[in-house]
Amino acid sequence: MxxxxxxxxxxxxxxPGFKSGGxxxxxxxxxxxxQPYYSIFVVTRDRDFLDTQPYDGIAPDTWLCKDGxxxxxxxxxxxxxxSIYRLVQEPSFDFIYANSLFGQFSIKLLxxxxxxxxxxxxxxxxxxxKGALRLKYYKKYxxxxxxxxVFKSQIKWHATDENELKAIRSFFPKSQIGLVPVVLAPDTPEQLTQRTVALKQKGKARFIFVSRITPKKGLDFLANVxxxxTAEGIELDIYGPIDDLNYWQICQKEFSLVADSCTxxxxxxxxxxxISRVLADYDYFILPTRGENFGHAIFEAFSVGLPVLISDQTQWRxxxxxxxxxxxxxTDRHWLDTIKKAMEIDTETYSVMSQAARTVADTYMNSESFAEKYRLLFS
Structure with missing residues (x-):
C-alpha cells in the first residue's frame, strides 16, 4: 500500500463556522x-469568527476524524x-500550509x-x-x-491569480533560488444552485451586500454614494458579521443621511x-471593495445568476x-451613473444578464485544472 x-x-x-467568509x-x-492524493490534517480555532463561545459538541485540542x-x-x-511549535515539529508532516499571511497562526509559524x-x-x-496593505500598514510593515x-527562504507562496502573483513578487522579489518561489493555483469556490426565475421591475433595484463589515469592503463608500x-426605488440589504464596530457606526451614521426614497x-x-436562497431574492449583488484576492461572495452571486456591481479592484473584469x-x-460619479443604469434595466434585458452571470461562474469552473495545479503547489 x-x-x-x-x-x-x-x-x-x-x-462548522461560516462567518469568516470565502x-x-x-x-x-x-x-x-x-484527498485522493494526500493525508490531510487541519488545525483551526474552536469557535467561529467573532464568537466568544466554542462550538457545541466538539472536543477541543485533540485530533478528530471528519469526512476522511x-x-x-x-x-x-x-x-x-x-503548542504550535510541537505541532509543526511532528516529523511526519510533508507539507505545512497556512491560509493567511497576517493570521495569528501564520505569524506564530513564521x-x-x-x-x-x-x-x-x-x-x-x-x-x-495595495488596497489591503494600506489598512493598518503600520502594523503589517x-x-x-x-x-x-530573515524568513523568505523558508516560504513558498500560493497565488490564486496573476495579480496576486505580481503582488508577491513585487514585495518579495528574490530568494535563495533567484525569483521567489510562487505557484499559481486558482481559488476553489463553491458553485451554488442557479435560480430558476430572474425577474426585475424597470425603474427599481434591490441590491444585496454580503461581506464582513470592514473598511476594506467599502460599505462607507457605498453609503456616501x-x-x-435622489432616485426612488432603491433597496439595499446588508448581510455580514460586524468585524469593526467603530467602522460600522461610521457607516450607520452615513446611511442615516440617505434620502427616504432609498431603503x-x-x-x-x-x-x-x-446563501443561495438569500441571493436569489435580489436584483444585484453590490460590493465596492478596495481589493479582493478572489471574492467568493462575488462568485457565489454569479453562480446563482445574480449580476453584480463591484469595484475594479478584483479579478472579475x-x-x-x-x-x-x-x-x-x-469614484462617486461612476457609481451613481451605474446604479442609475442598473435601475433602468427591464425584465427582458435582466434575464439575459442573469444567464450571463451564471456563465461567468461556469466558465471559471470548467477552465481550471484544480487538482493538477494544487499537486504542483504541494510538491
Whole structure:
C-alpha cells in the first residue's frame, strides 16, 4: 500500500463556522480536491469568527476524524507558540500550509521558523494587494520586513491569480533560488444552485451586500454614494458579521443621511447553507471593495445568476461586455451613473444578464485544472 504524503493546513476559522467568509469554502473544497492524493490534517480555532463561545459538541485540542481527514479545534489555551511549535515539529508532516499571511497562526509559524527550520506554503489571500496593505500598514510593515530579511527562504507562496502573483513578487522579489518561489493555483469556490426565475421591475433595484463589515469592503463608500442618489426605488440589504464596530457606526451614521426614497436594512449574518436562497431574492449583488484576492461572495452571486456591481479592484473584469454586471472605479460619479443604469434595466434585458452571470461562474469552473495545479503547489 502506497503511503500518501501528509499535509498540515492551518486556517483561523473553519467548518462548522461560516462567518469568516470565502476562506472556509476555499479550504473545504481544497480538501475535497486533494484527498485522493494526500493525508490531510487541519488545525483551526474552536469557535467561529467573532464568537466568544466554542462550538457545541466538539472536543477541543485533540485530533478528530471528519469526512476522511483529521482536524484539531484549538481552544484559546492551545493557541500558544509552544503548542504550535510541537505541532509543526511532528516529523511526519510533508507539507505545512497556512491560509493567511497576517493570521495569528501564520505569524506564530513564521516567527518560529528560524527555530523549526521548516518550510511553509503561505496563501496571502489578497493581503498583499495595495488596497489591503494600506489598512493598518503600520502594523503589517515590520512583519513584512522581518519576512524579507530573515524568513523568505523558508516560504513558498500560493497565488490564486496573476495579480496576486505580481503582488508577491513585487514585495518579495528574490530568494535563495533567484525569483521567489510562487505557484499559481486558482481559488476553489463553491458553485451554488442557479435560480430558476430572474425577474426585475424597470425603474427599481434591490441590491444585496454580503461581506464582513470592514473598511476594506467599502460599505462607507457605498453609503456616501447613496447619499448623493435622489432616485426612488432603491433597496439595499446588508448581510455580514460586524468585524469593526467603530467602522460600522461610521457607516450607520452615513446611511442615516440617505434620502427616504432609498431603503437600507442590516439583516445580520446569513448562514452559508442559506446563501443561495438569500441571493436569489435580489436584483444585484453590490460590493465596492478596495481589493479582493478572489471574492467568493462575488462568485457565489454569479453562480446563482445574480449580476453584480463591484469595484475594479478584483479579478472579475470586463463584466459589462459579458453582460454580467459592471466593474467600475471607486469614484462617486461612476457609481451613481451605474446604479442609475442598473435601475433602468427591464425584465427582458435582466434575464439575459442573469444567464450571463451564471456563465461567468461556469466558465471559471470548467477552465481550471484544480487538482493538477494544487499537486504542483504541494510538491
Amino acid at each position: 502506497i503511503t500518501k504524503p501528509k499535509l498540515l493546513i492551518f486556517i483561523e476559522y473553519f467548518l 476562506p472556509v469554502q476555499s479550504v473545504k473544497n481544497l480538501i475535497i480536491i486533494l 481527514y483529521q482536524i484539531m479545534y484549538c481552544s484559546p489555551a492551545k493557541l500558544t507558540m509552544r 516567527s518560529m521558523a528560524w527555530i523549526t527550520g521548516k518550510r511553509f506554503i503561505i496563501a496571502p489571500r489578497g493581503e498583499l494587494h 515590520p512583519f513584512l520586513q522581518l519576512i524579507k530579511r 447613496l447619499k448623493l442618489q 437600507v436594512r442590516y439583516k445580520g449574518v446569513a448562514e452559508h447553507s442559506q 470586463n463584466l459589462e461586455q459579458q453582460q454580467a454586471g459592471w466593474d467600475i472605479p471607486l
